[in-house]
Amino acid sequence: MARTFNARVTVTLKNGVLDPQGKAIEGALASLGFDGVGQVRQGKVFDIDLEATSSKAARARLEDMCEKLLANTVIEDYSVEVS
Amino acid sequence: MARTFNARVTVTLKNGVLDPQGKAIEGALASLGFDGVGQVRQGKVFDIDLEATSSKAARARLEDMCEKLLANTVIEDYSVEVS
Numbered sequence: 001m002a003r004t005f006n007a008r009v010t011v012t013l014k015n016g017v018l019d020p021q022g023k024a025i026e027g028a029l030a031s032l033g034f035d036g037v038g039q040v041r042q043g044k045v046f047d048i049d050l051e052a053t054s055s056k057a058a059r060a061r062l063e064d065m066c067e068k069l070l071a072n073t074v075i076e077d078y079s080v081e082v083s
Numbered sequence: 084m085a086r087t088f089n090a091r092v093t094v095t096l097k098n099g100v101l102d103p104q105g106k107a108i109e110g111a112l113a114s115l116g117f118d119g120v121g122q123v124r125q126g127k128v129f130d131i132d133l134e135a136t137s138s139k140a141a142r143a144r145l146e147d148m149c150e151k152l153l154a155n156t157v158i159e160d161y162s163v164e165v166s
Contacts, residue, residue, distance in 0.1 A: 004121065010128055025129065028152055034144065038087065038132030045093055045128045046108065049121030061117065069111055 002051045005058040008081045011071045012043035046070055058082050085134045088141040091164045094154045095126035129153055141165050 013019050022040040029037045048065075052058035059082050066078040096102050105123040112120050131148075135141035142165050149161040 002119065012128065012130065022129075025152070029148060032148075032151055034148060036085065036134035038134070039130075040132075041130040043128040043130065045095065045126040046105075047095065047122075047124040047126065049123075051119030051121070065112060065115075065117060068115055069108070 002053050005050050005052055005055060005082050007048045007050055007058060007062050007083070009046040009048060009062055009066060009070055009078060010043060010081075011046070011066070011076050011078045013041060014075055014077055017075045043076075055082050085136050088133050088135055088138060088165050090131045090133055090141060090145050090166070092129040092131060092145055092149060092153055092161060093126060093164075094129070094149070094159050094161045096124055097158055097160055100158045126159075127153075138165050 019041050021042045025042065026037060026040045029040070048062065050058050050061065052061060059080055062080045062082070063078075066080070067073060071078040096105075102124050104125045108125065109120060109123045112123070131145065133141050133144065135144060142163055145163045145165070146161075149163070150156060154161040
């Protein structure tokens with residue numbers, strides 16, 4: 001029996017990949033007076049409702065989606081949480 | 084003594100706010116042959132290194148950053164994890 005899973009996929013830049021958006025946020029936080037802020041890295045999050053027969057099947061499909069569409073695996077890592 | 088905390092701030096659209104980017108991803112996943120995909124919502128994640136005297140102080144500062152810069156609280160919700 002298929003049921004609906006709520007999944008969260010998080011896609012972040014790999015270490016060493018330049019993140020100009022993160023750098024801009026670091027600068028903006030400093031301008032606003034927030035001190036003690038080190039590195040800031042920005043990533044993406046996808047909340048996906050998915051029908052699947054099991055949590056394991058849902059996870060496998062989500063990883064496939066990451067490989068094919070959601071992440072650029074040359075420069076990005078992804079993680080999948082299914083609940 | 085200040086120490087460095089690694090925090091993750093997740094910013095997501097509030098329910099009811101239109102998410103054209105999420106809709107585009109739904110369409111793209113369907114075109115790629117992924118069936119059983121319901122709603123997709125896209126959000127942002129910020130990984131922030133922060134010096135603070137305690138986890139509680141770090142969290143308070145991060146919430147302040149969300150209110151002032153990282154989230155548009157009219158249309159977005161945020162959550163903060165400190166480790």
